[in-house]
Amino acid sequence: MAVALTNGPILLDGGFVDGRAVIVEDGRISAILPAADVPAAMPRHDLDGGRLVPGFIDAQVNGGGGVLFNDAPTVETIAAIGAAHRRFGTTGFLPTLISDDLQVVRAGVAAVDAAIAAGVPGVLGIHIEGPFLNVARKGIHDPAKIRALDEEGFAAVTGLARGHTLITLAPERTTPVMIRRLADAGLVVAAGHTNGSYRAIRDALDHGLAGFTHLFNAMSPLGSREPGAVGAALEDRAAWCGLIVDGRHVDPVTMRLALRCKPADRFMLVTDAMPSVGLEDKAFTLQGHRITVVDGVCVNEDGTLAGSDLDMARAVRNSVAMLGVDLATAVGMASHSPACFLGIDHQRGRIAPGLAADLVILDDRGEVTGSWIGGQFAA
Numbered sequence: 001m002a003v004a005l006t007n008g009p010i011l012l013d014g015g016f017v018d019g020r021a022v023i024v025e026d027g028r029i030s031a032i033l034p035a036a037d038v039p040a041a042m043p044r045h046d047l048d049g050g051r052l053v054p055g056f057i058d059a060q061v062n063g064g065g066g067v068l069f070n071d072a073p074t075v076e077t078i079a080a081i082g083a084a085h086r087r088f089g090t091t092g093f094l095p096t097l098i099s100d101d102l103q104v105v106r107a108g109v110a111a112v113d114a115a116i117a118a119g120v121p122g123v124l125g126i127h128i129e130g131p132f133l134n135v136a137r138k139g140i141h142d143p144a145k146i147r148a149l150d151e152e153g154f155a156a157v158t159g160l161a162r163g164h165t166l167i168t169l170a171p172e173r174t175t176p177v178m179i180r181r182l183a184d185a186g187l188v189v190a191a192g193h194t195n196g197s198y199r200a201i202r203d204a205l206d207h208g209l210a211g212f213t214h215l216f217n218a219m220s221p222l223g224s225r226e227p228g229a230v231g232a233a234l235e236d237r238a239a240w241c242g243l244i245v246d247g248r249h250v251d252p253v254t255m256r257l258a259l260r261c262k263p264a265d266r267f268m269l270v271t272d273a274m275p276s277v278g279l280e281d282k283a284f285t286l287q288g289h290r291i292t293v294v295d296g297v298c299v300n301e302d303g304t305l306a307g308s309d310l311d312m313a314r315a316v317r318n319s320v321a322m323l324g325v326d327l328a329t330a331v332g333m334a335s336h337s338p339a340c341f342l343g344i345d346h347q348r349g350r351i352a353p354g355l356a357a358d359l360v361i362l363d364d365r366g367e368v369t370g371s372w373i374g375g376q377f378a379a
Contacts, residue, residue, distance in 0.1 A: 002030060004038045008047030008361070011054065012351055015328050022052060024357040027375040031353055045377070047361055050369055051327075054335035054350055055091025055358035056312035059166055059268065059342065060127055060213065060242060062096045063275035063307075068286065069095045073108035078115040082122040084278035085271075086378065088311035089334075089368040091358035092124045092348060094166055096272075098287075099130030099138075099145040105156045109165075116162040121373045124344065125164030128157050129213065133193035134170035139218040140306040141193060142287050149174045158185045164342050168213040171204035172196035183208030188342060190242075193218045194229050201232035211240030211341055214272060215258065216250045217305070234261040240341040242270040243333075245318045246310045248297040252322035264329050268337035269315040274298045274307040282309065317366040327366070 002025040009016040012032070021038045023031040038044070063069055065084030067077045078095050085093060095115075097108045105128060112126040130141055132149040147153070149169065157167050166188045171179060172195065182189050191201060192213030197220070201209070212219070212233045220228030233241050241262075243255060249272075259267065271277070274291065275284040282293035286307075289300045298306040312334055319330035339349025348356040357375040360368055370379045 001025070001043065003043045003045055005045045005047060005052060005359070006035050006038065008050045008052050010052045010351060011328055011331060016051065022351060022359070024372065024375045027357055029351060029353055029355050029357050032351070050361040050363055052351065053331045053360050053362055055348070055360050055371060055373065056089045056269075056316070056334040057092040057124070057338040057342070057349060058085065058090045058271050058273070058312050059094050059338050060096050060129070060270040060272045061085060061090075061093045062098060062273060063284075064273050064277040066275050066279050066281075066284075068275050068284065069108060070097055070100055070104060070287070073097070073104060073111045075111055075115045075118060075120060078111060078123055079120045082120060085273065085311060086122060086371055086373070087278060087368065088313040089316075089360040089362075089371060090122065090312045091360065091371055091373045092122050094125050094127040094164070095123065096127040096129055099133060099141040101145065102153060102156045105131075106159065109156070109159045113160055113162050121376070123163070124342065125166065126160060127166040127168070129168040129192065132167075132169040132173060134173055134195045136195040137170070137193045137218045137220070139193060140286065140289075140300060140304055149178055154178070154181065158182070158187065164188065164344065166190060166342065168192035170194035170196060171209060172200040176203050176207035179204050179209055180207045183210070191219065191229055191233075195220050196229055198227040198229075198232050201229045205232065205236055205239060209239070211242065213242050214244050214249065214270065215241040216254060217244065234258060237262045237266065239266065240337070241267050243267050244272050244308055244310065245269060245315045245322060246296055246308055247318065247322055248295065249305065249308065255323055259323060259325070264325060265332060265337050265340075267333050268341055269312065269319065269330075269334040270338075271310040271312060271315060272307045273310060276309045277311050313362075313366060313368050320366070
């Protein structure tokens with residue numbers, strides 16, 4: 001049955017507009033009409049002045065609601081993570097595995113496939129962040145889990161039958177031929193936890209590398225004589241760049257400078273969220289290390305960053321406050337940009353007829369007051 005979403009500004013391609021209604025039917029947006037043209041007999045959902053925006057898509061979600069995907073790569077874990085993040089406007093996400101044994105990777109792939117088959121709300125695929133990384137830029141990843149990308153690894157990461165696979169790797173630890181094989185197999189390939197030179201990263205971009213995981217963090221920096229991974233990312237105007245906008249992973253000045261190097265729509269907001277999101281208890285265990293939340297970021301006993309306590313709604317608000325972009329741009333970085341990066345922009349990421357009815361209501365403070373996933377509403 002069709003329902004009209006009315007009485008609030010709606011974010012369309014040209015910006016926020018008033019006086020329109022979004023018609024949702026059979027899980028999709030069937031039409032956008034002048035509010036006055038909605039048939040009198042059609043049921044309505046009153047937005048009560050809230051802003052209607054596309055649902056947020058988070059390509060890097062390690063956990064939430066007290067669970068970590070690595071600890072229990074199951075359908076139940078994925079559902080719990082999705083439910084925790086939906087409260088903050090995430091209507092699409094990639095459960096993310098950090099570096100682990102290949103048997104865990106295979107289990108994660110199987111769990112995501114089963115979750116999609118079961119219709120778990122919001123799950124779009126899997127992000128496999130490691131174990132094919134550079135130990136020199138390991139961050140919180142266990143160095144004992146890091147390994148070379150061989151044929152066994154290739155088979156493990158290319159096993160997803162449903163949904164989309166994003167893989168983060170260090171390009172200098174594999175070959176351009178392997179990167180091309182991964183891309184040709186349908187994976188989205190990103191550079192991260194890399195100490196590669198500019199030339200190595202540039203070569204990877206020429207062979208199918210599509211983007212960069214948490215730009216600036218755990219990668220070779222931009223230097224005066226060696227541009228590094230950061231330099232390659234900022235120079236290439238087509239490459240996508242993930243940003244953790246919590247004010248701690250990357251200084252806002254650095255992020256504002258990055259936005260001057262390439263279009264804002266080539267940046268996408270990610271949370272790199274951990275189990276603490278959605279919980280009052282802000283401590284958990286990660287591969288044997290006690291992780292606590294200090295000033296909004298997750299750290300281990302030594303102070304090493306270990307993901308974030310960030311949610312997507314706060315990332316959007318932070319982008320407005322810290323990066324100086326308007327709300328429409330920030331929302332685009334949380335919705336349309338990741339949809340384009342994953343190759344699903346023909347399905348979701350905007351408010352337009354024919355796309356999935358994955359939608360979020362924001363109040364005047366940018367807090368989430370309700371959402372739809374596939375046309376199903378939850379307050």
